[in-house]
Amino acid sequence: MAVQRERDDQGRARNARPRDGLGRPLPRDAEGVPRVPDDLVLPPLPSLVEAQRLLDAGMPFHAHEVLEATWKAAPAEERELWQGLAQLAVGWTHLLRGNPVGATTLLERARRRIGLYAEAPPHRVDVAGLLRWCDAVLAALAASGTATAEAPRLQGPAAR
Numbered sequence: 001m002a003v004q005r006e007r008d009d010q011g012r013a014r015n016a017r018p019r020d021g022l023g024r025p026l027p028r029d030a031e032g033v034p035r036v037p038d039d040l041v042l043p044p045l046p047s048l049v050e051a052q053r054l055l056d057a058g059m060p061f062h063a064h065e066v067l068e069a070t071w072k073a074a075p076a077e078e079r080e081l082w083q084g085l086a087q088l089a090v091g092w093t094h095l096l097r098g099n100p101v102g103a104t105t106l107l108e109r110a111r112r113r114i115g116l117y118a119e120a121p122p123h124r125v126d127v128a129g130l131l132r133w134c135d136a137v138l139a140a141l142a143a144s145g146t147a148t149a150e151a152p153r154l155q156g157p158a159a160r
Helices: 044-056 060-073 076-096 100-115 127-144
Strands: none
Touching: 044 060, 044 076, 060 076, 076 100, 076 127, 100 127
C-alpha cells in the first residue's frame, strides 16, 4: 500500500518530519531544530541578516530557505543574485554533509549567478568576498575532494 504524502492547505507536498541542523529529516519522534516557517518572506536586508545568523549557527540549509523565499519575491533584476545566494547556502550544506559532488555543483552555480552583480552589488552584498569564498572552497574540492570553510559572509563590514 502506498504511503500518503503530507500536504499543505494548497495540496503541495510537505514533509512535517523534524530536521537536524543541516536540514536532514529525522525520525518522527525525534527532537529537531526549529524550522523556517513556510510563509516567511523577509525584505532584502532582514533576509541577509537572518540568513547570516543561520549560517553562523551552522545551519546553512535553513539559511537557504530564508534566501529562497526572498529570491522568489525579489524583483526580476535581483532574482539571479538571490538564487545564487540560496545556492551558495545549499552548496555549503552539501559540503558540511560530506557531499563534495553536490557542493561543487551548487557552488559553481552560485558563483556564476552572484558574479553577475560584481559591478554594482545591491544591499551591500559582498559579491567579491563571496566569489573568493567560492573559489577557495572549489579549489580545495578540486585538489583533494574535501574542503573546510568558515561560514561565508553575505555582506561587507559596512553593513554590519
